[in-house]
Amino acid sequence: MKRNNQKRVLGLSLVAVLLLGSSAYAGQIIGANASDPYVNTTPPTQSGFGGWDLKDVLVNITDVDYAVISKIFNTGDGTYDAMVPGDSFESQIMTNGEHRGNLHGKDWPVGEPAGIKIINGDSLSNGKPDNCIMTTSYLSETDNPAGVNGYLDSATPAPTICSSSFQSHKRFKINMLETMVAGKNPGEYGNSVDLTFNLLDGDTSSLRYQVLQKINNYTGMRLDGYKVEVLDASGAVNPALTLSLGLGEDAGSDIWTWDSMATFSHGLWGAADGDHFPTDGFFDLVAAGLKVTGHNTSVITGGTDTLGSNYTALFGNWLPSKWQPTGIFWDDDNDPLTDAALVAFWGTAPDAAAGTAPSWHKGMADNWAVPTESEFLAWSTSPLYTIGEIEDTLNLGLNYIVNVGSNVALGGKFTIRITPHIAADQTPPSYADENGSIDPEPPVVSDGTVAISPTPTFIIGDTLTLSVKDEDQNSDPVVKDTTTVTVTTDTGDKETVTLTETEVDSAIFNATIVSEITTASPIQGDGKMNVIKDSVVTVSYADNTHSDTASTTATIVTDDGEDGEDSSGDPASSGGGCTYNPNSKSFDMMFFIIAALGLLFPFRRRF
């Protein structure tokens, strides 16, 4: 028996070695292996360099506004001058001698130039390839399996790979420029932008690569479709080089659903799925994007049929950058490196009659309601709220696979060619004026309005901002006046807070107060809001002529980053037998009942 087991183990080991050895010689695009650790060099070297052919690419190291600075990226070996926070990069892609596209990635230290890397030999499930073409980014502490900061300014940078977690910045973004529609008419395909990739010499096998990318409309014209083609080194269609939409490639099922192959941001259009997306999209729960056709061919085509969301009703066909709508954003996690949440936009509701004047609106979940004056005041006085452009209305995320066959047959290189389709209808959106300009009106806030933010909920531990607008309290136009508000909770806390004018004559007063979780009775007047989950915090203001209140509700964050409705991620409530949740009001009652029963233990035999 022992000898048989030994033979069995030896046989399995040989098979394993053969499999591992065979993969070392598999065909592939030049790049990094998923298991390769980060190599710290001086000067630094782009991880996964070499696969993206940079012959027709100008890589600039820039500031965050993409103004070129005096640092160099070496397109020959991938090294670059040391970067610091505030640095970024822009790779300008030339095709047929024209500057057709700009490729951007994450700012340093989250990303590095040149913007595209190749990862080989990863391990993915659901039929997805173990190799990918992706952006040059690094892992946050949350996404890093090692549980430490993996950005480039850390001691142990950890590059993203194909299997890195959801929303860990894997997609590269190509801004399609005006040259891609120059000389073309509405209803026609535009000019192409090419991405060329270098293959390992002499290999003859086939590998699949998922391309993780977005194409963004900076062409200046509305689009309604695109096509992606793959061509060999001579620029020809080649049977050894095809595109796949993943149909039937997940053990007989499709890798992607029909409505997820070319989509706009799921946070704006898409249904909550209880997994990656806890809430419905801001604009619609139906995905926005294009239907895609073509499979195992050299070309796939997106559009002109859409997925049926209200994108068209809100904005018309795929918007160009000059018409991107304006929104109010909330940095809910107070982290500038993560995406802020959209809370309102300037425009018209999707069912608004033609000719309706634009105004500020909340999203579908609030039935397109106009924000209240209290909300406007809270947003305008909190540093967590900003006005900006909703750029995600321009950015189409693509899901497809390139089947790369024999390198010898392909000539050592291949090209992915992207071409936009120009929409026939180029009408400006409803919120643009007759000149096509967008000029949102500033929100109006009446005298005596009070606000608290974040609202309608906040995470315990957040600093709350309290605001009042009242001309009556602006008694001296050359100094910053003060006024007071009372802040209470429904669990018994009460604080009196002095607000200071934001500027000498603004008539807007604000102050902050921290929130803190408590399991005991709250202490009034300690300068902190003592709260528990679901506590309602109310700010009240009154003077001789005005009175107003505003409220917000306390939440907690679970281990998956969602506001705490189910505390099952809380270590105090996981496990095989734990009934208590210290973050809930009912903790005290439940605990006392069980503890009281436990105290009867010495007397149990008397029952």
Add this chain to the structure above:
Amino acid sequence: MDYCFHLEEGFKITSSRKKINLHYGAAIMVAPIFILLYNTLFSHQILDLSAISIDTKSLFYLIVFYPIVEELAFRGVIQEVIASKTEQYPSYLYISVANILTSVLFVLMHFVHHTPLWAMLVFIPSLIFGYFKEQYKSILPSIFLHMFYNTCSLFLIL
């Protein structure tokens, strides 16, 4: 003869205790498998490293305090009271009526703070705790087992 008779009895008692100890060891070993199975089925994240590093009070409550209080209440008081009223009923697969009823109450208490699925899943560990309480006639083994199950749920990473 008497000596042989006493020896036989001693052997039976010793082998019975050995069997219970073996069962106890098996219950300890099956804890990680149970937690892994639950997380595989329900994709429930069982560990938040950052929470452990900043909230040792919750760790103490979960691993030490709660198991003691719960076992005193359920196995120590409730199960014994129910047992005194139901001892005339036979056990099913070594599980007494008192153990079953106590475990039902245990599950009901978990509905207060947990999802229904999670609450129902604590039924099996509760039966195990109750079984060893009856076998050892002491709540100490069930307390330690409860602590171990809670620790496993915290420290197993998928």
